[in-house]
Amino acid sequence: MTLAQHLSDYSRWRHDCAEAVTRLRAWLNQNELGDAQVDLRLQYALDRLRDDKLVVAFVAEFSRGKSELINAIFFSDFGDRILPSSTGRTTMCPTELQWSAGAQQEIRLLPIETRATHATVSELKNQAEAWFTAPLSTASATTLQEALARVGETKRVNEGEAAGLGFAIDPEGERGLRPGADGLVEIPCWRHAIIQFPHPLLEQGLVVLDTPGLNAIGAEPELTLSLLPSAHAVLFILGIDTGVTQSDLTIWRDYVRAGRGRQKGRLVVLNKIDSLWDGLRDNDRIDAEIAAQVSSAAETLGTTAEHVFPVSAQKGLVARITSDDALLARSRLPALELALSEDLLPAKREIIGDSVVGETADVVAQARSLVHARLAGLREQLGELTDLRGKNQSVIEYMMRKIRSEKDEFDQGLQKYYAVRSVFSTLTNNLLHHLGLDTLRLETRRTREMMMEAAFSRGLRDAMEGFFVRLRANLRNSSEEVAEIMRMLDAMHKRFTVEHGLTLTPPPGFSTIRYEQDIDHLEQAFNRQINTALILATTEKHTLTQKFFDTVAAQARRTFEGANRDAEQWIRAVMSPLETQVREYQLHLKRRLESVKRIHQATDTLEDRVGELRESEHTMERQLAELASLESTLQSTLGSPGLDSVAVSSLAA
């Protein structure tokens, strides 16, 4: 199977899961077993399934064949190369190829001048007017190529202007851009490109990120602090003709290999193996040569040979376009694609699957315990009524008194519950405040001011360190609130279980560790990058660290937004079953009382009432069976192992 087929499978799986969740939602509504909270939870799961993106980034020094490899892996069905690939620097700005449902088919280019502002690319993504937009015609490969060639546009500006936009200048051309004889330096016209076009793979949620070489990567902190670390796969490309050069090594160390050892989703590609096919050496010699180059590259990079994939992107592309299977095998592209799919899809599937399983299993358990509670209540009522057969008025009166006193007792319990619930909402407000965006905004502003005032590297560094320390403290305070909320919930649960015999599933926990880890990673990535910035001259240092900080702040905001969303979701998840059960029990007591009252007033005959209750009993039994069948469909769809597509078993009506 090609990567493309694996991807379609994955997206079919997501589609099937979404269908199963939608069916559960409809069924709950039909049977009046859901409520607004449950609906929101299922919507959240559906959103996750629908918006799921899979980002694959290509990183390397210029001319290693990134664009060619993208063409070969993803876009060979256009019958030509669509991303420009040629000698010299071709891709001048990070380029995202994607498709979002309902989007315009277009190329969006962000002018390089926007670097002078504090806004990060992700912030600017929401400001349409900041971008230059042109419609994209995919009618032919040629028109597509012409439009995509724009990612390579450059212009010449003077040194001051280039430095102001955050480009490092170096007369040697090693640590920055080299000024030409006219004193001007060549810079990209664009800071970022987004290409929206409805290619089948992109429609399925694939986002391909093509990047320019080292000088350009380093100048755009967002790429290194946010886009690359969050990519689901990063392919690092070397050329077999150039081996591992010093700048290849820098990119590898600083931008790709974030931690020690081999990481999932980080692959090394040794491209251009066709340059060894000189027609003189025989295949064994060539293979031996490739193997030697692979192990030497692995050694230099500090990884093992099985993680280095020798390929020929160019021959792979030609082979696909001309349907030449022998050439495709020789290009060794399929082996790379297989490793990429195996790294990428099962892990991704597990993460998404787990989160959806978590949500739906909870909702199903809640619905089930609701039906069980109703059923138990109903059977109790049935028992009471059958016992009344042949009894006189005074027994019926006694019965009524008994139920009434039970109801009063429960109502008193409710008063306590409401009191506790208001404490609960204070606690959750505190929690959301600590995870709040206002607090974050304040911290960000404060740090930015401290950085402006800082005259030396030390001051800049202190300001930043303080920022991370305070963010972590906020998260840690939230975990104390979470513990408090858990204690309270526990007490409430105990009271209702012991005093009123309600059956409640214990509430799930909530942890902020994940967000603390995000902040840790962010700090680590920042520290790796900032050391380079701090050795620069004072003015450049300030602009560059500010720029870094803007990205850090934007990334931290995303973490906090995520924490907020998850906390709200959690609060809904813990409160909703309790509220439902309490409401339900209250209703049940009322129904019992009504029932006996009506018999007492002889408006209903006992047998009619018993008959009615028996019918409801059957309905509920049927509901339990249907719920079980929905649950098993969900489980088999969500939890299906391997990469094969899953047939959705239809629901037994």
Ligand SMILES: Nc1nc2c(ncn2[C@@H]2O[C@H](COP(=O)(O)OP(=O)(O)OP(=O)(O)O)[C@@H](O)[C@H]2O)c(=O)[nH]1
């Ligand atoms: N022989 C050979 N040449 C290749 C192969 N892949 C790419 N090339 C050539 O290498 C040159 C650079 O390829 P690109 O795809 O533009 O490389 P890139 O990494 O995207 O380069 P930039 O966009 O400039 O950073 C082009 O001339 C390609 O034709 C390959 O597998 N074999």
Ligand SMILES: [Mg+2]
């Ligand atoms: Mg390129």
